[in-house]
Amino acid sequence: KAGVTQTPRYLIKTRGQQVTLSCSPISGHRSVSWYQQTPGQGLQFLFEYFSETQRNKGNFPGRFSGRQFSNSRSEMNVSTLELGDSALYLCASSLDGLAGGPFFFNEQFFGPGTRLTVL
């Protein structure tokens, strides 16, 4: 089975621009989560999508948004980029956890990430 793929792998943008990152989950996985990782803040949860709906959201400003398509592929968008948005953006996919309730564990599989540099 192919793993989680993310495109592009590297991206350089300037302040004020916007960026769209893409994530293709493992086949059959319906949940896609996005994380931002920086040396200072570590790995921080952005949002999670399940069946094209945002199910969970972290504490990030509205400049960060996402969506999920019917084939479970997901995109995240950052508008009006700031220097502090420079980070490794990771997506993770997992199987449907609804049947088991919120405390049923579904292993997350992470992609290699997109390294975003904002100049």
Add this chain to the structure above:
Amino acid sequence: SQKIEQNSEALNIQEGKTATLTCNYTNYSPAYLQWYRQDPGRGPVFLLLIRENEKEKRKERLKVTFDTTLKQSLFHITASQPADSATYLCALGEWGKFQFGAGTQVVVTP
């Protein structure tokens, strides 16, 4: 607010010894706790999960303990090898919303 704390200092250890990492949390009542390994430039890889009703879990050379009274998990790598050098993250949460600790870097020298 909910917090997860891991030792930010790198753990330098000699090959063959046991590495022990700590994960402390506050304002959580987790149903389970996870441990991940992350290599530079790559996404985290799931290693082990331990549930609140489990005291200890093992997988090959890895051992995890979970003390819900102390609100602490310990992660052990026994007979460590240079290939075990990586950053190890603990995570808590539910239903697709996980909070990660900052991670502890482990360096195993021959």
